[in-house]
Amino acid sequence: MTDRPSAAPGPAWQLLAQVVLPGGRGSAGRAADLAVEVVRHLHLPPAQAQLIRQAVADAAHQVGARPDAPGPALPISVAVLISSRPAGGAPGRQGWGCFVIKHLADGAPAAEVSACDTIELYLYPEGGRDAPD
Known part of the structure; x- marks a missing residue:
């Protein structure tokens, strides 16, 4: 579990998957x-699912399509995290919300630059349109 700064107040996050993909054509x-x-x-x-696909593809395309960045395309680290705490409401009546965060290596201070750009997809329980009936 890991605590991450987020738009949602205080959830703990569980990493479902993390992979580093080569940057460049097809990475999005x-x-x-x-x-x-x-x-x-x-x-x-x-x-x-299509909204998640589009959001992650857009983020990957943005980090991969930076012609002003020096050198070859940086690898892209993709992390998918899910909230380990329910947001309240009746069990089984929650849908899922999500948000994507991008970290661009060439925009960070030199001491914080990693060897790759990062896309993090956060999923959290949320009552809403996609909750089961």
Whole structure:
């Protein structure tokens, strides 16, 4: 478990998967496919799975398509995390919310630069449109 700063107040996060993909052509699609595969066990509605796919693909494309960055394309680290604490409400009546955070290696102070760009997908329980009836 890990505590991460987030838009949601105080959840603990469990890492479901983390992989480093080579940067460059095709990395956005591979990152998006990975994210959707990792959360398949949540049985998300197809529309929400597509939103996750698109959000991760967009983030991967943005970190991979920076022509001003010196040198070869940096690898992309993709982490998928899920909240370990329910947000309240009746069990089985919650859907899932998500948000994506990007960390661009060339935008960080020199002491904090990692060897790759990072995309983190956070999933958290949330009552809403996608909650089962």
